[in-house]
Amino acid sequence: MAQLVYVNNPANGELIHTLQYDSEEAIVSKVESAAAAFSSWKQRSAHERAQLLNSWAKCIRENRQEIGELITLENGKPLPEALGEVDYAVSYIDWYAEEAKRIYGRTVPAHVPNKRITVTKEPIGLVAAITPWNFPAAMMTRKAAPALAAGCTFIVKPAEETPLTTIRLIELAHSVGIPEDALQYVLNEGPIVGEIFTSHKAIRKITFTGSTPVGKLLMEQSAQTVKHVTMELGGHAPIIVAKDADLNVAVEQTVTAKFRNAGQTCVSPNRLIVHEEIAEEFTKLLVDKVQTLKVGNGFDPDVNVGPIINKKGFIKIKEQIEDAVNRGATLACGNGYDIDDEKGYYFVLPTVITDIPLDAKIMHEETFGPVIPVVTFTTLEEAVTIANDSPYGLAAYFFTENYKDGLYLSENLQYGIIGWNDGAPSGAHIPFGGMKDSGVGREGGSEGIEPYLETKYLSVGV
Numbered sequence: 213m214a215q216l217v218y219v220n221n222p223a224n225g226e227l228i229h230t231l232q233y234d235s236e237e238a239i240v241s242k243v244e245s246a247a248a249a250f251s252s253w254k255q256r257s258a259h260e261r262a263q264l265l266n267s268w269a270k271c272i273r274e275n276r277q278e279i280g281e282l283i284t285l286e287n288g289k290p291l292p293e294a295l296g297e298v299d300y301a302v303s304y305i306d307w308y309a310e311e312a313k314r315i316y317g318r319t320v321p322a323h324v325p326n327k328r329i330t331v332t333k334e335p336i337g338l339v340a341a342i343t344p345w346n347f348p349a350a351m352m353t354r355k356a357a358p359a360l361a362a363g364c365t366f367i368v369k370p371a372e373e374t375p376l377t378t379i380r381l382i383e384l385a386h387s388v389g390i391p392e393d394a395l396q397y398v399l400n401e402g403p404i405v406g407e408i409f410t411s412h413k414a415i416r417k418i419t420f421t422g423s424t425p426v427g428k429l430l431m432e433q434s435a436q437t438v439k440h441v442t443m444e445l446g447g448h449a450p451i452i453v454a455k456d457a458d459l460n461v462a463v464e465q466t467v468t469a470k471f472r473n474a475g476q477t478c479v480s481p482n483r484l485i486v487h488e489e490i491a492e493e494f495t496k497l498l499v500d501k502v503q504t505l506k507v508g509n510g511f512d513p514d515v516n517v518g519p520i521i522n523k524k525g526f527i528k529i530k531e532q533i534e535d536a537v538n539r540g541a542t543l544a545c546g547n548g549y550d551i552d553d554e555k556g557y558y559f560v561l562p563t564v565i566t567d568i569p570l571d572a573k574i575m576h577e578e579t580f581g582p583v584i585p586v587v588t589f590t591t592l593e594e595a596v597t598i599a600n601d602s603p604y605g606l607a608a609y610f611f612t613e614n615y616k617d618g619l620y621l622s623e624n625l626q627y628g629i630i631g632w633n634d635g636a637p638s639g640a641h642i643p644f645g646g647m648k649d650s651g652v653g654r655e656g657g658s659e660g661i662e663p664y665l666e667t668k669y670l671s672v673g674v
């Protein structure tokens with residue numbers, strides 16, 4: 213008997229759907245059929261692949277409401293955010309449908325008269341993806357679209373918490389003519405699928421979005437078959453607020469960036485580093501704004517902050533708050549939970565923490581929840597030192613109206629994504645990814661298709 217998997221609504225713990233896990237044999241067989249589909253998929257012209265991707269995008273747009281509701285149901289985020297995610301997910305398909313047609317090679321001037329040298333790009337082969345639950349649609353299309361555009365076939369394991377969105381997106385892809393074998397999903401637990409994906413020789417690339425420990429493990433496992441890897445891992449984003457910052461903009465953008473998806477986003481700000489002269493005023497404005505946020509079921513139109521995805525996530529957040537309080541920190545607002553362990557739902561009130569020592573857990577560990585600490589600085593050098601004191605290097609934000617300070621900060625922050633007076637610096641047309649423990653490679657932009665391509669060099673003697 214195949215094992216059953218239950219998908220529950222994190223807002224109330226109710227069962228949404230029951231699915232069957234694939235057996236290990238079934239997973240291997242799907243991998244092999246996706247590998248076999250590579251030879252015919254890569255032979256389609258780039259224009260034909262682009263047309264199929266465009267049809268997929270159109271079809272998702274036609275089903276925008278249904279998919280948005282599915283995301284809210286299994287992930288919990290407020291419906292407007294879920295609909296925004298659908299648009300964001302489709303924008304990657306749009307972008308890579310265009311990029312498919314721009315996979316250029318080049319000719320290289322030869323070093324001797326009797327040679328001709330050309331460099332071409334080829335699809336890498338079968339790509340396997342493992343995706344997280346926080347953006348069930350966008351994390352999948354951000355990987356599948358460039359892979360399919362490049363001519364790769366693609367197999368994905370969605371997060372156990374949110375498989376339904378992926379399944380539906382793949383059904384829609386098949387309905388518009390993307391071949392069933394070329395785009396597939398498998399369902400089972402992460403470690404089981406991870407082991408099969410990383411050890412199978414037919415898979416040439418692993419693309420993963422999730423936690424840093426799992427990313428490190430997948431890189432280690434992938435070494436055995438020398439697979440290419442793209443890793444989008446954890447983050448611990450700082451926000452530096454300089455003394456000349458426009459405080460209303462800084463507060464507005466901080467709140468949007470921080471509390472989106474209940475803080476369960478890898479680019480979510482995790483530390484506010486505020487100039488001492490404006491810290492009091494900034495914190496007051498921030499707390500006033502945070503207290504207007506409504507927590508609850510994402511289908512309620514007034515709700516801004518949905519549930520935490522599961523108990524594990526909730527416990528981590530709670531431990532970080534308790535650790536801060538035990539070290540003498542003040543809770544400027546928040547500090548409340550609405551949980552029901554039996555039913556299985558966990559809500560955390562948006563929380564701002566002040567008077568916190570730099571060695572508190574939350575200052576170093578990713579929170580993935582609607583909680584943010586505020587610390588102060590005197591000089592910009594000090595702010596940069598605090599900001600860079602992290603194993604992570606995904607996103608960093610700062611607010612200043614001074615261009616010299618802005619350039620200083622953008623050049624000295626060790627992060628792959630920098631938002632200057634901008635709390636939402638993401639998009640299909642720009643390279644997203646981190647430094648240090650935040651990962652390897654970039655997704656989006658013209659950079660985002662390169663990881664799905666091999667370079668071939670041809671030297672012709674004439």
Ligand code: ADP
Pocket residue numbers: 342343344345369370371372401402403404405406407421422423424426427429430
């Ligand atoms: P989180 O703790 O936030 O769920 P994870 O990194 O554990 O973050 O999960 C992200 C994705 O990685 C999910 O699809 C999950 O099933 C998968 N995963 C978890 N553990 C492993 C593993 N050992 N090997 C491969 N995938 C894994």
